[in-house]
Amino acid sequence: MQTEYQQRREAFISKIGNGTAIFRSAPMAVMHNDVEYAYRQDSDFFYLTGFNEPEAVAVLAPNHPEHRFVLFVQPKDREKEVWTGYRCGVDAAKEIYGADEAYPISELDEKLPQYLEKADRIYYRLGRDRNFNETVLNHYQILLRTYPKRGTGPIAIEDTGAILHSMRLVKSEAELQLMQKAADIAVEAHNHAIKIAQPGSYEYEIQAEMERIFRLRGGNGPAYPSIVASGVNACVLHYIENNRQMQDHELLLIDAGCAYGYYNSDITRTFPVGGKFTGEQKALYEIVLAAQKQAIAQVKPGNSFHQGHETAVRILTEGLVELGILRGDIDNLIEEEKYKPYYMHRTGHWLGLDVHDVGVYQHGEDKPQLLQPGHILTVEPGLYIVPHTEPAEDQPAVDPRWVGIGIRIEDDVLVTPNGNQVLTAGVPKEIGEVER
Numbered sequence: 546m547q548t549e550y551q552q553r554r555e556a557f558i559s560k561i562g563n564g565t566a567i568f569r570s571a572p573m574a575v576m577h578n579d580v581e582y583a584y585r586q587d588s589d590f591f592y593l594t595g596f597n598e599p600e601a602v603a604v605l606a607p608n609h610p611e612h613r614f615v616l617f618v619q620p621k622d623r624e625k626e627v628w629t630g631y632r633c634g635v636d637a638a639k640e641i642y643g644a645d646e647a648y649p650i651s652e653l654d655e656k657l658p659q660y661l662e663k664a665d666r667i668y669y670r671l672g673r674d675r676n677f678n679e680t681v682l683n684h685y686q687i688l689l690r691t692y693p694k695r696g697t698g699p700i701a702i703e704d705t706g707a708i709l710h711s712m713r714l715v716k717s718e719a720e721l722q723l724m725q726k727a728a729d730i731a732v733e734a735h736n737h738a739i740k741i742a743q744p745g746s747y748e749y750e751i752q753a754e755m756e757r758i759f760r761l762r763g764g765n766g767p768a769y770p771s772i773v774a775s776g777v778n779a780c781v782l783h784y785i786e787n788n789r790q791m792q793d794h795e796l797l798l799i800d801a802g803c804a805y806g807y808y809n810s811d812i813t814r815t816f817p818v819g820g821k822f823t824g825e826q827k828a829l830y831e832i833v834l835a836a837q838k839q840a841i842a843q844v845k846p847g848n849s850f851h852q853g854h855e856t857a858v859r860i861l862t863e864g865l866v867e868l869g870i871l872r873g874d875i876d877n878l879i880e881e882e883k884y885k886p887y888y889m890h891r892t893g894h895w896l897g898l899d900v901h902d903v904g905v906y907q908h909g910e911d912k913p914q915l916l917q918p919g920h921i922l923t924v925e926p927g928l929y930i931v932p933h934t935e936p937a938e939d940q941p942a943v944d945p946r947w948v949g950i951g952i953r954i955e956d957d958v959l960v961t962p963n964g965n966q967v968l969t970a971g972v973p974k975e976i977g978e979v980e981r
Contacts, residue, residue, distance in 0.1 A: 546595055546719065547595065547641075547642070547643055549717065549719050550592075550593060550594055550595045550642075550643070551643055553592060553593055553712065554593050554594075554605060554613075554614055556712060557593065557605060557708060557709060557712065558605055558607045558613065560708045561605070561607065561668055561708065562607075562665070563607065563608050563663075563664060563665045563666075564607075564608075564664050564665060564666045564667065564668050564699075564703070565604065565605065565606045565607075565608065565660050565661050565664035565666075565667055565668065565699070566604070566605040566606075566667075566668035566669070566705055567602065567603075567604055567657075567667065567668070567669045567681060568587070568589055568590045568593060568594075568602065568603040568604075568605075568669075568670075568705070569587070569590070569601075569602055569672065569674055569677050570586060570587055570590050570596070570598065570599050570600065570601040570602070570603075571584075571585060571586050571587035571590070571599065572599060572674060573599040573600070581629070584597070584598070584599060586598075586599075586807075588713075588807075588898040588899050588903070589670070589705065589706075589709055589713075589903075590603060591807055591898065592709070592713060592898060593605070593709075594616070594642055595642060596616065596618075596633070596638075596642055598618065598619060598632060598633060599619075600618070600619045600650050601616065601617060601618045601619070601650065602616070602617040602650065602653055602677075603615070603616055603617075604616075604617075604657070604660050605668075606660040606664065608663045608664050609659070609660055609663075611645060611646070612645040612646040612660070613645055614643065614644050614645050615644060615645060615646045615647065615648070615656075615660060616638040616639075616642060616644040616646075616647045616648075617647070617648050617649070617650045617652070617653045617656070618632070618633060618634065618635060618638050618647060618648075618649070618650060619632050619634075619649070619650055620632070620634055620635055620649045620650075620651075621634035621635075635647045635648065635649055653680070654680070654684075657684055658684060658687075658688070661684060661685075661688055661698070661699055662688060662695065662697060662698050663697050663698070664698070664699050665699060665700065665701075666699045666700065666701040666702065666703055667681065667685055667699045667701070667702045667703070668702075668703050668704075668705045668708075669681050669702055669703075669704075669705060670704050670705045670706055671704075681702075682702075685699060685702060706903065709903075710903035710904050710905070711904065711905075713897060713898065713902065713903055713904065714895065714897075714902075714903070714904040714919075714920055715917065715918075715919035715920065716897065716919045716920075716921055716959075717919075720808065720897070721919075721959070723805055723806040723807075723808040724808045724809075724810065724896075724897070724921060724957070724959075724968065725968055726805045726806070727764065727768070727802070727803050727804060727805035727806075727808050727809055727810040728803075728810040728812075728957055728968040728969045729971070730758065730759060730762040730763075730764050730803040730805060730810070731759070731768075731801065731802050731803040731810040731811075731812050731969065732812070732969055732971035732972050733758055733762065733971075734754075734755040734756075734758040734759060734801065734803065735755070735799065735801070735812055735814055735972040736971070736972060736973075737754060737755065737758060738751050738754065738755055738773075738799055739814070739816055739972075739973070739979070741754060742791065742797050742816070742818055743791070743818065743819075744791055744792055744793040744818055744819055745790065745791065746790070746791050747788065747789070747790050747791070748773040748774070748775055748778075748786075748787040748788060748789050748790075748791065748797075749773070749787045749788055751773045751787075751797070751799065752771045752773045752787050752801075755771060755773075755799070755801055756771060756801075759803045759804075762803075763805065764803040764804055764805045765803075765804040765805060765806075765807070766803075766804060767801060767802070767803065767804065768801075768802035768803055768804040768809035768810060768811060768900050769802060769809075769811075769900050770785040771785070771787070771799070771800070771801040772784055772785055772787075772798065772799065772800035772801065772813075773787045773797070773798075773799050773801070774787075774797070774798045774799075774800075774951065775789055775791040775792070775795055775796070775797045775798075775818060776789065776791070776792060776795040776796070776949065777932060777949040777951070778798075778951075779796055779797075779798035779815065779929070779950070779951025779952070779953075780929045780930065780931040780932070780949065780950075780951035781951075782889075782890060782929070791818045792818065793818060793819040794817075794818075794819055794823060795817075795818055795819075796815050796816065796817055796818065796822075796826055796950065796951070796952065797815070797816060797817075797818050798813065798814075798815045798951055798952065798953055799812075799813065799814055799815075800812070800813040800953065800955065801813075802900065807898055808897060808898060809896060809897070809898070809899070809900045810896075810957055810968070810969065811896055811900055811923050811925075811955060811957055812955055812956065812957065812969045812972060813925055813927075813953045813954060813955035814954065814955075814972055814973075814974060814979075815830065815833075815951075815952045815953060815954060816979045816980075817979070817980065820980060820981040821980055822976065822980065825946050825947055825950060826950055826952075827976065828868060829864075829868075829928050829930070829947070829950055829952055830952050830976065831864075831976070832860065832861060832864030832865070832868075832928060833861070833926055833927060833928050833952045833953070833954055834954055834974060834975075834976075835860050835864070836856070836857040836860035836861050836864075836926040837857065837924055837925070837926050837954045837955075837956070837974075839856050839857070839860055840853035840854070840856045840857040840860075840892055840893075840924045840926060841853070841924050841956065841958055841965065841967065842856075843856050844916060844922065844924065844958045844960060844964075844965040845916065845960065845963075845964045845965055846915075846916055846917055846918055846960060846961075846962065847915055847916065848915065848916050849913035849914065849915055849916070850893075850906050850913060850914045850915075850916060850922070851906070851907075851913050853892050853893060853922075853924055854891055854892035854893065857892045857924075857926040858879055858884060858888070858892075859875065859879060860926075861884060861887075861888050861926060861928060862875055862878050862879055862883075862884045863875055864928075865884060865887060865928075866878070868947070869941070869944070870887065870930070870941075870943055870944075870947060871883060871884065871887075871940060871941075872939075872940060872941055873939070873940075881937070882937075883937040883939075883940055885937070886931075886934050886935070886936055886937055887928050887929060887930060887931075887934075888926070888927060888928055888929070889929070890927070892924060892925060892926050893922045893923040893924045893925055893958075894922065894923055895920070895921070895922055896921045896922060896923055896957055897921060902921075916960045917960060918960050918961055918962045919959075919960065920959070920960040921957060921958065921959050921960070921968070922957075922958055922960075923955055923956070923957055923958070924955065924956055924958050925953055925954065925955030925956075926953070926954065927951070927952055927953030927954070928950075928951075928952050929950075929951045929952075930943060930947045930948050930949065930950050930951070931948075931951075932948050932949055954974055956968070956969045956970065956972075957969045
């Protein structure tokens with residue numbers, strides 16, 4: 546992978562001209578009373594370096610005659626490593642991660658100016674680490690004050706995201722392999738869940754079985770807090786308590802993905818706990834499934850990111866009208882968003898190093914993001930007949946037989962040169978396959 550990281554750095558450097566880019570690692574997360582969470586590196590930092598330790602800074606300086614890639618890292622410390630794990634250290638930062646130069650993080654203030662003083666701008670994303678924001682801004686202000694004496698130095702700060710996040714949108718072959726592995730593990734876990742879920746089981750039992758597979762197959766664990774929502778809990782979009790006992794004649798919605806090698810999968814399936822849909826469940830499920838299939842068909846090069854959502858909204862709205870849950874002209878219902886009490890989220894998002902991955906969805910008001918090969922996105926329409934929901938104005942009250950049903954179906958879809966590939970197709974979703 547080091548060749549991959551080097552290629553990414555060179556691609557980024559080629560886009561910043563005479564600028565210097567600074568990237569800060571993610572901070573170490575600490576619970577109460579000094580109990581530490583497992584560390585998770587900042588995705589931009591990891592994308593360019595593969596370095597997975599806190600208290601680090603990466604500098605990309607194409608203007609420097611010798612050091613185009615510099616790492617500032619924690620030095621080796623045998624006493625601290627006993628408590629918090631082994632460190633790479635300064636020397637290995639060059640040997641393992643390909644840095645042209647490496648320094649202890651304590652020398653950042655002393656060494657950083659030499660990589661900034663001949664740059665015409667600083668590329669840095671102002672983040673939640675306010676102290677480090679101040680560090681970068683202080684160096685920038687000092688160089689601005691001394692600019693008249695030298696005639697060189699940065700005269701602007703520019704966000705790295707504008708360049709880097711468009712790079713991250715298009716996945717390389719190495720990334721695709723990792724994402725397919727993350728998808729394959731999650732597929733196995735979902736298929737296992739469909740087999741073992743039964744009336745009387747608890748939601749957390751299903752969660753535990755799935756997350757066991759995530760780790761057993763070499764994954765880092767869940768890509769996000771797993772949603773295992775039975776009955777009316779399926780109407781809560783981000784339900785994560787997972788503590789209810791499942792009952793016969795109700796649905797189980799599972800939204801769970803695996804993280805593997807820092808990349809993520811994201812799958813949702815909804816199926817009957819007792820093995821058979823009721824008539825109402827089946828009717829709503831058929832609508833969501835049709836919406837998802839037609840939305841996936843819109844995932845192809847040259848189409849806008851939004852076309853899948855627009856397609857899904859139309860299919861869902863037509864279905865709700867057919868069932869009598871909505872009433873009126875389809876186009877008017879869509880324009881006035883009368884479907885929103887029952888479908889309140891978008892149909893998908895980018896997927897990659899982050900579950901809701903970086904990348905714009907719109908370039909200004911009239912220029913949507915167009916899909917291209919290498920993009921990966923989720924396609925996840927749903928319908929949620931939430932108890933006590935007030936219908937939109939001029940719409941009928943919901944017949945009680947629909948209330949409490951929540952359905953979502955989600956797959957991870959790669960844009961290919963000739964269309965798309967569903968990375969998570971191994972989990973069944975046809976009614977004849979889901980019922981047992």
